Amino acid sequence: MRMVAAVMYEQGLPAPYADSCPLKIEEVEIDGPREGEVLIEVRAAGLCHSDLSQIAGLRKRTVPVVMGHEGAGIVREVGRGVSEFKPGDHVAMTVGSGCGYCRSCVDARPVLCEVVGASRSRGLLMNGRRALTGHGRELYHHSGVSSFAQYAITVPGTLIKIDASIPFEIAAMFGCAVVTGAGSVFNAAKVRPGQSVAVFGLGGVGLNSVMAARISGASVIIGIDINENKFPLAVELGCTHTLSAFDAKLVETVRELTNGGVDFAFEISGSRAAMISAIEVTRKGGEIVCVGMGASGDLYQYPHTALVAEEKVLRGSLMGSCVPNRDLPLYFRYYTEGRLPVDRLKSGTMHFDELNRNLDMLERGEVLRQVLLPHG
Ligand SMILES: NC(=O)c1ccc[n+]([C@@H]2O[C@H](COP(=O)([O-])OP(=O)(O)OC[C@H]3O[C@@H](n4cnc5c(N)ncnc54)[C@H](O)[C@@H]3O)[C@@H](O)[C@H]2O)c1
Ligand SMILES: [Zn+2]
Ligand SMILES: [Zn+2]
Structure with a gap:
């Protein structure tokens, strides 16, 4: 399937980013979900200072990569063997889950999972695959999420089911800003x-x-x-x-x-x-x-x-030393109870063509969380 996404080809382009345009907005190809994978229609994605640091080249990334590591959307298709989610479910996407079996995972410290950590740093999905292609060349995933895109392929471990009453623009901030x-x-x-x-x-x-x-x-x-x-x-x-x-x-x-x-x-x-x-x-x-x-x-x-x-x-x-399935449902409950008013952190929403300019705004400290709406 073809879709629009924000791709970073090169790190270290200079600010102002509105001029150097480190994020190229283009059509890319996304493969359908294979066994153990889930296709998400991304409805909202938050812009984090870590995106800015990677664009500035402070920490190395595999490129070209579809950026974005917090988001929320709707499950559209599930691959064979996925029983936790079904089409139509509303979900938040997060980074901190693990393989479930290694020493860190059994110790309730999945953010330290070496299996997932290795895939993450190599720009692969947790199962070691890449599902994105641009100009005939395979693209890398960002932290197994890549939410600056209209659709994302991911694995169930990166997803938290949320109540359909929670706006995507708010839910999008939970996967990194809130959990961290x-x-x-x-x-x-x-x-x-x-x-x-x-x-x-x-x-x-x-x-x-x-x-x-x-x-x-x-x-x-x-x-x-x-x-x-x-x-x-x-x-x-x-x-x-x-x-x-x-x-x-x-x-x-x-x-x-x-x-x-x-x-x-x-x-x-x-x-x-x-x-x-x-x-x-x-x-x-x-x-x-x-x-x-x-x-x-x-x-x-x-x-x-x-x-x-x-x-x-x-x-x-x-990532807040989190156990996503334990912590995120609790944080969503605090939000619905009014104790964690995450909505106050949303500075505004943006479309793809405003992403680079928003990097400058975040760098200048003018905004808190700007939320991308990939479908306009
Ligand atoms: N540990 C993690 O898992 C994790 C996850 C997400 C983000 N981060 C990091 O956390 C940091 C914050 O991310 P964010 O998205 O909230 O960024 P942000 O840009 O929204 O906020 C950073 C704030 O720090 C302030 N600041 C800058 N220099 C300062 C100083 N010397 N003293 C006090 N305040 C200062 C800025 O004015 C700004 O308000 C970044 O370094 C980011 O990379 C870490
Ligand atoms: Zn982040
Ligand atoms: Zn593990």
Whole structure:
């Protein structure tokens, strides 16, 4: 079947992206679902800062690749052996599922699954196949999702069934922004009522951490960003305080507000400067949860003796350390109960021809989550 998709042929094209057009909008061929696969009509797909980092070439990708790693849509066809889904089901697409059998998977840490991780980094579907072709050449998949397209072939592990009453434009944000931000609080940090947190980076992911910290009962939630335009919504979603990352007294102020430092600092901006501040604002015995990602190979520096003497923990968290089938239905329930108002994160919708311009808007910090509507 022929369809329209956004293909990246080359990483590292310069900004402004409205001029360099790293995403080519073109017709590509998608193969029908084979055994164990599902064909999705993609109705909405969110634009994440990780898309921007890969377009900028900070982390290598196999190219040419159909981009997009969060989305929502309707199951249109299932291959032989698929019993979990049927045509007409509404689904959200996510990245974090595993093979179900390896050591990490049986340990409830599917984001660390080596089998799926290997397919993901090679640009293949989880079953090792590619189902996309452009100009007679096979294209790679992005994280087994490739949602910047009118249709996607995927495997059941990347899909979560959702209630048909949930708008696709909202459901699309759950597969990365929500699962990553909320999971960093619930799964990685395990914040308890009364504890204090600082969130560096109040973007699509960081604001989900703010909302999750509020659900967890955190008593102090400090939002920190370089862009003060992000503060009003952050306060609405749960921040008890907001501070500029440029504030010379940032560390001092956080320590004063929290009687010596926060229990948990979440670094969700991908900035080295933020990571240094995150370590400094954390109390003795506290944890720094590292979610933001810069370029692969980036080196960070921290005072090692202080880390030892103050028993601080640096903890990485990928995709909110999620178990998709356990966590996403819960987050959707929080959304329908009004406790996780993910709809507040949608800045607007766009069509294919606006994707490159939206990369510039995200880079300039003008938007939170922009949602692509592949069918107009
Ligand atoms: N760990 C994971 O699994 C995972 C998943 C998704 C995204 N990410 C990463 O998380 C980060 C955030 O993604 P997003 O989509 O929310 O991005 P975003 O662009 O929506 O938000 C980033 C925010 O960080 C702020 N910021 C920049 N520099 C800062 C600094 N020095 N101090 C404080 N704030 C600063 C920006 O103003 C912006 O508000 C990115 O690095 C992305 O690659 C990681
Ligand atoms: Zn993402
Ligand atoms: Zn596995």
